[in-house]
């Protein structure tokens with residue numbers, strides 16, 4: 528066999544997947560490891576996609592997505608936060624938010640350029656940046672600051688080769704929402720250093736407290752022309768398996784992302800795009816049901832952790848994740864997760880897979896039923912008390 532490329536051999540496989548494999552061999556587990564809604568896609572969206580396929584929507588669509596979906600998504604976005612994007616040129620429908628992030632990286636970075644990535648941050652950012660042949664420069668997030676990104680830490684990480692900054696608010700894995708004043712200061716840093724901003728907003732629908740304002744940096748002065756917003760149906764409408772995401776941004780960069788999309792996947796399946804239009808137009812119910820359930824789970828987890836020995840956490844602002852500090856147990860996050868799995872049958876994710884600053888934390892995803900969440904927390908507390 529000829530040699531496999533160095534880039535492929537060095538590709539990062541998120542270590543967060545390891546727990547799934549280990550958990551498969553353990554009976555009667557409660558999992559806090561899944562990063563997706565604990566709900567199925569509502570039937571009306573499935574019906575629309577099915578009917579579209581039955582009626583012949585089984586062909587390629589335009590590379591940038593169907594006009595119907597682009598128009599509906601731009602309308603939805605404008606209603607949410609007043610940002611105005613032209614469906615003809617300033618949006619591309621992609622294979623999930625993940626492809627949108629990757630296309631945004633390769634459209635803005637040349638080999639050897641630096642990209643600033645939150646640490647701890649979503650594991651796939653690190654692997655994607657490596658595939659894009661960019662250098663990852665971590666922007667540290669601090670527990671004492673609720674893991675909210677600060678402009679001073681962004682500016683301190685900038686080098687002469689920095690071309691892009693990745694923002695993720697609300698964040699996976701921390702649940703933090705960037706404070707509006709800090710976001711304005713980050714926008715100022717991005718303008719002064721002429722950076723692209725890739726703003727991953729896939730959890731934007733999940734912010735739980737009225738006093739927390741989650742703004743898009745694209746809406747700030749001077750930012751629309753340098754921001755690529757990443758959005759997705761996966762979390763907002765419980766549609767992870769449909770693989771529908773998008774990027775909003777300036778037409779020249781969206782046009783180049785469209786060219787690259789043609790080279791790799793051509794387009795997202797047409798019938799699924801029809802189902803996605805139905806979600807935008809009529810799925811407010813699932814969103815409010817999910818949000819109420821996650822909010823109750825978040826409160827339950829934060830309260831339960833406060834009552835557990837040896838561990839602690841901040842109350843997260845949004846998404847559906849919480850980071851728990853396990854350093855006082857004397858175990859590293861990986862050993863903590865493996866022992867918790869084997870001895871208490873509870874699955875959590877060691878956060879060192881989310882960057883070096885994730886060391887000493889585990890991530891809980893609180894998307895399960897209230898009963899499972901309560902049982903998982905009960906097992907975890909009893910296990911910690913026995914240590």
Ligand SMILES: Cc1ncc(COP(=O)(O)O)c(C=O)c1O
Nearest residue numbers: 562623624625649699759761772
């Ligand atoms: C922060 C973040 N961005 C993007 C994605 C991509 O989601 P999808 O490709 O399913 O839209 C995820 C998925 O877990 C995520 O956590």
